[in-house]
Amino acid sequence: MLSRNAIAAQACAAVLLITTAGCAPADDTKPSAGASASASGSACPAGALDTFTAGKLTIGTDNPAYEPWFSGNKPSNGKGFESAVAHEVAARLGYPAQNVVWTEVTFNNAIAPGPKTFDFDINQFSITPERRKAVDFSSPYYLVRQAVITTAGSKIAGAKTIADLKSAKLGAQVGTTSYQAITEVLKPDTKPLVYNNNDDAKAALENGQVDGIVVDLPTAFYMTGAELKDGVIVGQLPQVGVPEQFGLVLDLGSPLTGCVTQAVDQLRQDGTLAVLEKQWLAGTGGAPELS
Known part of the structure; x- marks a missing residue:
């Protein structure tokens, strides 16, 4: 059985291909309804957004929080792909780690209709038309098979x-x-x-x-x-149609959707997401496609 390090080394080239293949198709990367307002700097004051708790950014995820998305079931430690992405988004919004609060939310509760107890949730949520009826999504931070x-x-x-x-x-x-x-x-x-x-x-x-x-x-x-x-x-499994994409989940019509999307877009454009993928995720090497 391959060690985790061997798996990661085997997969790096494939990860680079995924990340450089780049931005997801236009029809699924458009902002949700809550992102229609301008996400310019003036609309996204650093560290002073209209958050769940003033002065703090509350991020939800499930418990347990699995490898390789998180590490040691401790989302707050910044280790694992999704923990690292969440903290990078928070930093772009003006919230350093000490001003980030993690809260436990089950997968199904996070995407159910109704008010949320978080500013955004990260938990491998695929962006789908059905889910868009109940929640907002950021632009995608990962393309997945x-x-x-x-x-x-x-x-x-x-x-x-x-x-x-x-x-x-x-x-x-x-x-x-x-x-x-x-x-x-x-x-x-x-x-x-x-x-x-x-x-x-x-x-x-x-x-x-x-x-x-x-x-x-x-x-x-x-x-x-x-x-x-x-x-x-x-x-x-074969990729059918638009690639599956993971996005951050927000309350439907959230005033933060545009700002969060802007932060994710910056991370993609400056290569940060690619670096985090290489660091934390194995790619497609060694996984044949079923025809």
Whole structure:
């Protein structure tokens, strides 16, 4: 089994290709409704935005907060890709680490309609038209693929095509695009199983309750390289249409959406996002595409 360092080294070139391929397509990178107002400097006074708590920036994410997006289940430490991105966004908005407050919010609650207890939430939220009806999104900070993982000796370990997975029993976290990928792309004969989080899905795989699980590609590399005994990436799913994109979630019509989007755009344009991807995320090397 590859070490995490070996996985990261193998993947760096692919990460660079992803990041330099660049800005997501125009139809999905446009700001949400709350971002229509000008995001100029005068509209985004540093450290003095209309935040949930005056003088502080409150950022939400789930508990547990998984590797490689976070490190040590401590979002506030600035380690892991999403923790680092969140702190960079906060800094661009004028909120140093001591003025950032992290709050626990479940995945489904963060994207549900209604007032929020955070200024923005970061938790691998894919930007979708359905979710845009309930929340605002920033411009995307990451383009992602989904992948099927299993363990050596599984009946699907040698699968090469989507058709090879037709009879597989698969699982994924509830409410995620990973689950959606099973139902809309893989379409197995058996109804997929749903789990509260990736830890529960991983346990089901280890216990033989499912043949494989679907997760985003960086998580697939981490799980198979550092968490699962004899973990195997079966393959990544084909990219259909517009690439899947992760965005920061804000309250629908939030006055902060434009400012947060501006900060994300700056991080993309000056290369900071590319640097953070290289530092924290494994790329697509070693993950064949299922045809």
